[in-house]
Amino acid sequence: MVSTATDTAHNIAVTTENLKEELHRLEARRRSLEEEMAAVVAHLGSVQQALQALENLKRVTGAKGADADAATVSGRSVDVRILPEPARPAARVRRSPAGRPGTRSAGDGTYGSLTERIMEYFAGTGGADVRARDVAAALGRDTDAGSINAVRSTLDRLVGSSRIQRAGRGLYRANP
Numbered sequence: 001m002v003s004t005a006t007d008t009a010h011n012i013a014v015t016t017e018n019l020k021e022e023l024h025r026l027e028a029r030r031r032s033l034e035e036e037m038a039a040v041v042a043h044l045g046s047v048q049q050a051l052q053a054l055e056n057l058k059r060v061t062g063a064k065g066a067d068a069d070a071a072t073v074s075g076r077s078v079d080v081r082i083l084p085e086p087a088r089p090a091a092r093v094r095r096s097p098a099g100r101p102g103t104r105s106a107g108d109g110t111y112g113s114l115t116e117r118i119m120e121y122f123a124g125t126g127g128a129d130v131r132a133r134d135v136a137a138a139l140g141r142d143t144d145a146g147s148i149n150a151v152r153s154t155l156d157r158l159v160g161s162s163r164i165q166r167a168g169r170g171l172y173r174a175n176p
Contacts, residue, residue: 028149032114114154122164122174129167
């Protein structure tokens with residue numbers, strides 16, 4: 001009987017600890033999603049403003065469609081061609097002292113960038129087993145528990161989608 005009570009107490013303790021870890025992961029994921037949502041809302045607003053400005057310009061200039069190259073405003077010819085957006089320079093990846101990819105020099109704030117940065121990091125590990133905390137440190141996301149948990153959650157999703165492997169408890173490695 002004592003063994004059963006001890007086993008039950010142990011099971012409750014383990015389950016409690018697992019639920020606490022899951023709670024931290026979910027809270028980190030919620031924060032990450034809120035950040036992503038804020039970025040999407042900001043981008044949506046800028047696209048709406050740009051579209052409105054172009055529609056106003058089209059209305060003011062009398063442009064008749066997307067292929068109109070010039071219009072007249074106050075008796076002067078105005079070029080209204082839409083030029084392609086200039087290419088943004090790619091963010092450079094800084095190397096950690098161990099020669100592995102580290103943090104980007106310019107974060108673009110788009111959703112999915114943490115996943116991309118983690119995959120870049122694993123591309124430079126040479127298949128070595130890496131702790132989640134080390135990944136977070138290399139990406140500059142080891143400042144608080146929430147940031148580290150966001151990295152852990154992303155690592156777990158990457159394992160779930162078979163993009164990386166779980167090498168053991170808290171250890172991850174790149175796919176061969």
